[in-house]
Amino acid sequence: MEQENSQTISGTTSHDSIVDLSCHYQFENGSSQFLFLDFDHSEKNGTFLNHSLSFSVESFVQTLASCNGLILLSGYVTDQSCYYVVNPLTKDSITIPQPCIQEHVIRVGLASNDYNQFKIVLLEAKSSQLMDGNGLEFHIFSSDTSEWSKVNHFVDLTFPPLPEFEFKELSTQPLYSNGSIHWEIDGNLLVYHVEEDNCELIELPNFSKDWAWQSTMMYRRCFCESSGCVYYCYTDFDGFHVWELLKEDYDLGPFSDSETFRWKLVHTVMHESFASTHHEFRDTLFEWEPLTPI
Template identity: 40%
Template sequence: MVAGESNTARNGLLCQYQFEDGSSQFVFLHIGDKSGAVDIDRSLSFCTENYVQVISSCKGFLLLASIGELELKYHVFNPMSRQVFTLPQPAITRRIIRFRVSELQTPPLFSNGAIHWEISGYLLVYQVEDDLCDLIELPNFLEDWSWQSTMTYKRCLSEFQGRVHYTYTDFDGVHSWILLNEQDHDYYSLYNIYDRKKFRWALADSVNHQDLNFKHQEIYSHRGQWHMEPYDASPLSFSEDSETMYLQLPGFLVSYNTRTKVLEEFCTYIFPGVNFNCCMFLPFTYGRQIQAETESESLEVGAVHLPIKDKLDTLAF
């Protein structure tokens, strides 16, 4: 079975828990679609002793980077089959090419046959088969992006039900926008006259920080925090029904239901002194033949804790 090809696709998050010595735990968190319960998928989780960095995930595959023998290598990894394909090194030798580029602020997203990058206030869309690029202004674009980028704290690109979402946090709250497709434009043009090139986004959800703070102080207080700062929240993903937003906060992860306005903690991670380097999360989708009735029963109710103490398979890249 090819990763991601299943009528019972499971959705979750991949956590890379990385230490200063270069070793990492790669832990897969399965989140129940209906119950919201969370469990660790130990059959997919693994650890590495050498330096490995997850770059992106797509339809059940991971793009990893590793450093070995003084060179950087890239690998496409299927965590279900444990198959690894190492990408060939570029053919350019003994030539140094330098040019200035803007640093990527978010992991790239592959959706509907195109690769999406967020670069300096724009969304760069590359259609792979047609070999075409499109440059789209982001909904929070300003002419002086150098100033705007200091007011936008965290952002992410994600896909839900075949639609590209751009989610970001700023001083006011967390905002999620949907990239309009041709069907959307055809529908809206029946009732409005507008420039398709200019109006490319529709607001999906917006949650202000006051609601997250004042209505859910118990979430923060038991962790020694009285409130959440605007720059603390990192949007990670949405559930498949687009109702639940997943956010990373210092030391823990929460789910926020945009319909019921309920905030719940579902994962915590510790900072083990100076040895701790970083803890990053990526959305992950994979196929698995599982009965829907028994799926939620196998998941734990409550928060999971990272790093896990179980012995994991050690893989080398």
């Protein structure tokens, strides 16, 4: 059975109107194909398959994160778990062994700059028996040193229980923006400032006490960036909603406190309105041939 995952990655062209979308297709034989679509907002129906960036792999891999044109994958080398950092533009890939993990890795992130220097960040949930209170152990791989390091941070949240551990495809893809990695964890936004090595926890606008089971429903969420601002997008029973993450000192008025609620609703589209306006909406299909494995 063919499975599909898709995520937005940073644009690789010099045109501001073009955005790239990466689609990961997994096949029954364990192979994968990565297709890149260019969306040109300056042209009507301007959606194109970018053959130069698209590639395929013969072994089983999973997409974990993307940042500044690099893609982080997980896979195996001689039955040993590992990570791959792939550059679709050059088709270069780097294999990185996984560090020693004692418990659950609940989130993975990727940070990189314009010079293809990168860091992989793993969040390991530590039990109260190993740490005094709720704690996260950050395992950080740096391309500068080619080594793993680790640091502990205490956070006031409940770590994701099942079924999220069992169904990782239901979790939200991380976002790297403004020098920080953003993760959704149990109805909260965890922001890790990579260079400063500190983190902050922000409650999401659609926070729910039953978050673990809500994430298994058909509703989907994602983070995105535009003009240096971070946005949180999600669907619910009513429609589509887009919230902007605000700075701590942002003034929401006399009846709001940006220190406790850091979001501003910027757009909502009801399902009924979307269906009536886009009744002829359909996906664009592309004809493509198998690509040469990297």
